[in-house]
Amino acid sequence: MTLTARAVVDLDVAGDTISPHLYGHFAEHLGRCIYGGFWVGEDSDIPNTAGIRQDVVDALKALNIPNLRWPGGCFADEYHWRDGIGPVQERPTMVNSHWGDVVEDNSFGTHEFMLLCEMLGAAPYVNGNVGSGTVQEMSEWVEYLTRADDSPMARLRRANGRDEPWRVPFWGIGNEAWGCGGNMRPEAYADEARRYSTFLRNHGDNTLYRIAAGAPDDDLSWTRALMQAVSCVDCQIKPESPIFQGVSFHYYTHAGAGINTESATEFTQEQFYGTLANAHDIERIISLHEAVMDSYDPERRVGLVCDEWGTWWNVEPGTNPGFLFQQNTVRDALVAGIHFDAFHRHAGRLTMANIAQTVNVLQAMILTDDEGGLILTPTYHVFEMNKNHQGATHVPAMVLDGPTVDVGDKKVPLVSMSASTSGGTALLSLTNGSIEDDLDLRIDLRGVSASVQRARVLSGQSPAAHNSSANPSAVAPVALAVGLVDGVLAVRLPAHAFATIELELGAPSF
Incomplete structure (x- = not known):
């Protein structure tokens, strides 16, 4: 049939500009995304530049990836950035309690991530620690990365081998505060987001785009609380500009039974169409968040950010269930295509989106092995075929x-x-x-x-x-x-x- x-x-009716950042990516210290994916170490037989796997970089550069989010995810709210700077052999270890309960040696840290972004030509999106960190810790990380003069953190950066500051435009204020980021209530987190934003300062000409961690799916209570906080409707003294510039939400696609419950490669016709139904539902969810934001911010000064999206299936048989390694099929590619169509239609409010994740985790662009093998997934090809939408007019x-x-x-x-x-x-x-x-x-x-x-x-x-x-x-x-x-x-x-x-x-x- x-x-x-x-x-x-x-073709002659110009709409909103499609931000290149709708084609953003996500790299978490989870499974083999960083270690064995992006990072193999300088002693590896796999071709690398200062430990960063070269074939992965080359493949991703072909996508014109605009930004890369790091170090999480849930990992961000247990990550303390000072553990990942200085001589590698002197860095302390930690337990990655969220993802596999493995020991993290911190050999991939701030300087390694910034080198990766430079190699990719991607803007860094650094996600700070609200759940187990402090305002001072996050504020000093911004200073370490972006300040040029003789400040304490700039001196520390120079002592670790980097003279000039980096440009770091995007900053996440925690992650999933409703769950792994602290199990907070929306109003409690909204107050924290205001407090943290106050101390995440612009240094020199590096202007931060501060992103408050928002809703799971269509939980509008989070968007409403954050917009109430940023708009300060009942305040006597109102800020001249929003205290944070973005509000995020996360949305994962499954076939109907829930995330992490179904096979990536073995599915029925009913499950296939259930997946497409859930993929299309992203448009309803974006529209709901937009409606709330428009009621508080009709000028659209605050952007909506979907900084985790993609399919979430069962892990491949025989792999660590905490590493979230799944295969990537034509069905996943169709999910990506449907999402991008929705993102383009909502480009007036939606300013960033980050697929979860880039290498070896969930709906990945690339799958690698420890012998040097590399596979481009169907989802990778959707990103490549669609890349000329970046910066274009819808x-x-x-x-x-x-x-x-x-x-x-x-x-x-x-x-x-x-x-x-x-x-x-x-x-x-x-x-x-x-x-x-x-x-x-x-x-x-x-x-x-x-x-x-x-x-x-x-x-x-x-x-x-x-x-x-x-x-x-x-x-x-x-x-x-x-x-x-x-x-x-x-x-x-x-x-x-x-x-x-x-x-x-x-x-x-x-």
């Missing part, structure tokens, strides 16, 4: 009539799409969420004449198809044949597929 759908893209893309599937009491669309323009080009992203049917899609390109420059599609023999050391290219983008006649694109997408179409734009059309 072949499904059909019609869509319209208004334009309306609407599916006028398309197939749906019933999941419980919901009708879940099987077609997802978004579009953007940049200069004289446009990029369209398309997803066919049918598990078994091809899709004939007709897209009316309005407002500007266009010609097709390149079209690619990502799919596999089944939604469970994935890349492995035996077949590293089982799921990889290939050319897609499309037609364009009188401003109408004709596209046939295979089942369970993600595609991008790159256009060159011409003169206005009437």
Whole structure:
């Protein structure tokens, strides 16, 4: 059976700018994300630069990754940054109680992370410790990283081999304060976020974007408390600008039974469509948080940040359950495509998003082994195919009539799409969420004449198809044949597929 759908893209109707930071990444001291993923040490036989694995860096640079969040996650609220500076052999160890109950030797610390960001060309997003740390500890970390003069922390940084300060624009004020970050109530954490923000100072020309840790999923009590705190509605003296600049939330996708309960590679048709339903639900959740934020901040001075998102399946059999190593399939790629379409539509308020995580953990871009093997996942390819949306202008893309599937009491669309323009080009992203049917899609390109420059599609023999050391290219983008006649694109997408179409734009059309 072949499904059909019609869509319209208004190439001349400029919307919000899609922040490059919606394509952010996340690296936690969890399983083999840092150790064995990014970091192999200078003595490793695997090619590295000062201990940082070079092939991982090279692969990620091809994605133009805009920022990298570190050191957590839950790990952030038990991490004390002074343990990760100075001579490696003198650094104290600690127990990583959240992730595998393993001993952390702190060989990858602040200087190593900043070198990694420099190699990637990514802005650092440092997540500070509220749960077990202090205001002074976090304030001094900012000073250590970003102050240029002869201050105490700048002197300490120089003693550890770095003369000039770094630029660190993004700063997280704890993580998941409702759970592993302290089991706080929203109002209690909101007061802490105000207090910490007061002492996270801008040094020199390094201006901080302070991100308060917000809700799980659609728990609006957190967003409401934080916006009440930042807006200071009942205060006699109000700050000239928001005391923190971002409010976060986290959202993980599963098939219906909950996170960490289902297989990454073995699933039924019902579970496949349940996954797509939960992926589409990100739009409802963003809209709810936006509505609360708009009521307090109609000028949109405070950004919404989804700094953990992605699929969360059972770990691969035989691996440490605390290391969260899961395989990555075509189904995961479709989840990513659906999320990005929603992110683009909400780019006016949504300022950052970070997939969890970058290497070897959850919905990773890259899977590595200790012998030097490296696999690019289907999700990696979605990021690469979509990278020209970064910094582009969102334009309306609407599916006028398309197939749906019933999941419980919901009708879940099987077609997802978004579009953007940049200069004289446009990029369209398309997803066919049918598990078994091809899709004939007709897209009316309005407002500007266009010609097709390149079209690619990502799919596999089944939604469970994935890349492995035996077949590293089982799921990889290939050319897609499309037609364009009188401003109408004709596209046939295979089942369970993600595609991008790159256009060159011409003169206005009437």
